[in-house]
Amino acid sequence: MGEVGLNAYLTVGAVLFVCGVVCMATKRNGIGVLMGVELVLNGANVNFVAFSRFTSLGLDGQTIALFVIVLAAAEAAVALAIALNFYNNHLTIDVDRGNELQG
Amino acid sequence: MIEQLLFYTFAILTCGGAVAVVATQNVVRMAFWLVVSLGSVAALFFLLHADFLGAAQLLIYVGGTVVLLVFGVMLTASGPYTTIKTSPAEGIIGAAVGIMLLLVLLSSIGGVDWVSVSGRLPSTPQSPFTADSVREAHAEESLVNSGSTKAKTDLAAVQQQGRTVRQLGLSFLGLRPDRNLKEGGANGLAPAYFLPFEIVSVHLLVVLIGAAYLARAKRRAVSEDRVSLD
Numbered sequence: 001m002g003e004v005g006l007n008a009y010l011t012v013g014a015v016l017f018v019c020g021v022v023c024m025a026t027k028r029n030g031i032g033v034l035m036g037v038e039l040v041l042n043g044a045n046v047n048f049v050a051f052s053r054f055t056s057l058g059l060d061g062q063t064i065a066l067f068v069i070v071l072a073a074a075e076a077a078v079a080l081a082i083a084l085n086f087y088n089n090h091l092t093i094d095v096d097r098g099n100e101l102q103g
Numbered sequence: 104m105i106e107q108l109l110f111y112t113f114a115i116l117t118c119g120g121a122v123a124v125v126a127t128q129n130v131v132r133m134a135f136w137l138v139v140s141l142g143s144v145a146a147l148f149f150l151l152h153a154d155f156l157g158a159a160q161l162l163i164y165v166g167g168t169v170v171l172l173v174f175g176v177m178l179t180a181s182g183p184y185t186t187i188k189t190s191p192a193e194g195i196i197g198a199a200v201g202i203m204l205l206l207v208l209l210s211s212i213g214g215v216d217w218v219s220v221s222g223r224l225p226s227t228p229q230s231p232f233t234a235d236s237v238r239e240a241h242a243e244e245s246l247v248n249s250g251s252t253k254a255k256t257d258l259a260a261v262q263q264q265g266r267t268v269r270q271l272g273l274s275f276l277g278l279r280p281d282r283n284l285k286e287g288g289a290n291g292l293a294p295a296y297f298l299p300f301e302i303v304s305v306h307l308l309v310v311l312i313g314a315a316y317l318a319r320a321k322r323r324a325v326s327e328d329r330v331s332l333d
Contacts, residue, residue: 003107004106004107004150006217007213007217008110008114009147009151010212011114011209011212012114012117012118012147014205014208014209014212015117015118015121015122016117016118016121016144017208018201018202018205019118019121019122019124020121021201022125022198022201023124025197025200026193026194026197027189028187028188029130029187030179031130031172031175031179032130034172034175035124035133035134035172036125038164039124039137039140042141042144042164045144045160046147049147049148049151049153049156050151052153053152053153055221055224056221056224057224059267059270059271059279062153062155062156062267062271063271063275063296065153066156066271067296067303069156069159069160069163069164070163070303071306072164072168073163073164073167073168074306074307074310076168076171076172077171077310077311077314078313078314078317080171080172080174080314081313081314081317082317083175084175084178084179084317084318085318087178087179093179093187
């Protein structure tokens with residue numbers, strides 16, 4: 001086992017990002033799509049903190065990662081409110097049913 | 104050695120949890136694997152000497168956002184709609200595209216020499232991490248023969264590295280004590296995060312009001328319908 005460097009953390013961030021994108025693209029459940037968004041934001045956070053640790057950028061990465069965490073919480077709250085409204089209208093959370101705006 | 108073992112354990116837990124979130128069709132199990140993945144990311148933050156960020160990740164993500172998602176699952180799950188299957192063809196196409204995207208990302212990560220790139224960054228002499236690493240390097244050069252002093256400086260460096268709460272709080276208030284003030288921006292001050300902090304605060308208030316309004320309005324309409332039906 002070699003020394004844990006920047007590349008290892010970037011690899012973890014890349015795996016999280018790809019899993020989140022695939023989750024957003026393939027899930028038909030609206031809550032599953034939200035979980036994919038959370039995974040993508042966590043991948044970005046891992047990259048921010050890894051660059052903050054292994055380069056001379058100091059605390060900037062950690063500060064921006066805190067902002068990302070707060071914005072992800074806000075996004076989850078609003079998206080869940082929208083999902084509850086969608087469920088009240090359609091009695092399902094399947095995102096394929098949300099095609100009423102296509103004209 | 105123990106740090107590498109912990110890193111590989113939590114990295115495998117993080118990636119495995121993320122893959123399990125994608126692979127599982129049941130929403131409740133997806134929420135469980137999301138808890139595993141996000142908690143392991145918090146452990147990775149602790150390993151990166153970002154103590155406050157790891158604690159915030161545990162509190163806000165695992166304690167707040169995932170609980171919110173689980174409540175969303177419980178409020179929207181009714182009988183046959185709990186597992187909404189994706190068709191196997193879509194899953195195969197998604198997995199193929201995801202693997203190709205992962206290969207692109209990994210090749211680009213491996214293709215960049217990060218040491219030379221970070222060497223071109225503007226140096227911040229009083230940044231806590233670089234200052235400690237420089238001091239540690241000097242200690243290693245000058246104090247090779249006295250092992251106890253080197254151990255003491257290593258301990259001080261490690262203790263200094265994880266302590267980011269005060270510096271993060273000061274940077275939110277517009278102060279950057281970890282940067283050299285003379286080598287900062289154009290005004291002689293290092294860039295800080297007072298204005299984004301205020302914007303995020305107002306944004307959270309707006310989101311709170313908006314989410315409460317969105318989640319309440321439809322319920323009231325439904326209950327009025329029920330009353331009118333009765």
